[in-house]
Amino acid sequence: DSGVTQTPKHLITATGQRVTLRCSPRSGDLSVYWYQQSLDQGLQFLIQYYNGEERAKGNILERFSAQQFPDLHSELNLSSLELGDSALYFCASSVEQGGYGYTFGSGTRLTVV
Amino acid sequence: DAKTTQPPSMDCAEGRAANLPCNHSTISGNEYVYWYRQIHSQGPQYIIHGLKNNETNEMASLIITEDRKSSTLILPHATLRDTAVYYCIGLRDRAGSYQLTFGKGTKLSVIP
Numbered sequence: 109d110s111g112v113t114q115t116p117k118h119l120i121t122a123t124g125q126r127v128t129l130r131c132s133p134r135s136g137d138l139s140v141y142w143y144q145q146s147l148d149q150g151l152q153f154l155i156q157y158y159n160g161e162e163r164a165k166g167n168i169l170e171r172f173s174a175q176q177f178p179d180l181h182s183e184l185n186l187s188s189l190e191l192g193d194s195a196l197y198f199c200a201s202s203v204e205q206g207g208y209g210y211t212f213g214s215g216t217r218l219t220v221v
Numbered sequence: 222d223a224k225t226t227q228p229p230s231m232d233c234a235e236g237r238a239a240n241l242p243c244n245h246s247t248i249s250g251n252e253y254v255y256w257y258r259q260i261h262s263q264g265p266q267y268i269i270h271g272l273k274n275n276e277t278n279e280m281a282s283l284i285i286t287e288d289r290k291s292s293t294l295i296l297p298h299a300t301l302r303d304t305a306v307y308y309c310i311g312l313r314d315r316a317g318s319y320q321l322t323f324g325k326g327t328k329l330s331v332i333p
Contacts, residue, residue: 110264141320151265151323164320198264200321209255210321212264 112213114199120219126187129216133180133201140182146195189220225309230328239296241327243309246290252313256294258305299331
């Protein structure tokens with residue numbers, strides 16, 4: 109157990125639907141990062157939050173959004189889902205902005221049918 | 222952040238040392254070299270990082286050349302559980318935010 113908790117572990121949904129992925133960072137970590145890993149793209153950085161504020165954006169689609177709450181947990185919202193959004197979504201946390209070493213969760217496997 | 226180049230795959234016999242090379246010829250003076258690995262579809266796992274000096278921890282050793290253009294991750298006694306994709310990442314220590322950018326990595330297969 110890495111200390112980063114992601115729920116749900118698996119999610120199957122239909123095209124056009126909206127889902128929310130949840131991440132609880134490791135205790136004491138203020139930064140949360142979201143990554144997407146699909147078969148043909150590898151690990152892609154989506155977005156980072158630090159202590160409730162958005163800090164950096166990567167290759168995140170406009171249909172996707174995220175937020176970090178006062179208790180530091182984060183949610184990634186994916187809407188108008190397409191077949192190509194099927195992927196593993198990982199959350200990572202670190203102490204500082206970037207810090208020395210991320211701790212990743214075990215991921216949420218999203219399947220869009 | 223520096224672009225890194227790694228061989229796509231390597232084999233290593235169980236019990237032997239696994240030496241995974243990484244080229245980062247464009248690395249700048251304040252960029253760290255980080256190593257992560259991903260076992261099957263699990264979340265990536267931090268292994269080790271360094272700036273100039275060689276580093277060792279309970280998982281591995283990191284050897285950085287004097288000119289810092291390349292490095293080698295050493296797993297001293299590889300086991301079957303070390304079979305994974307290993308990522309070498311250059312990361313600049315800058316104020317504000319910085320994110321790990323993963324390349325394709327090296328797929329290490331430990332063979333019985």
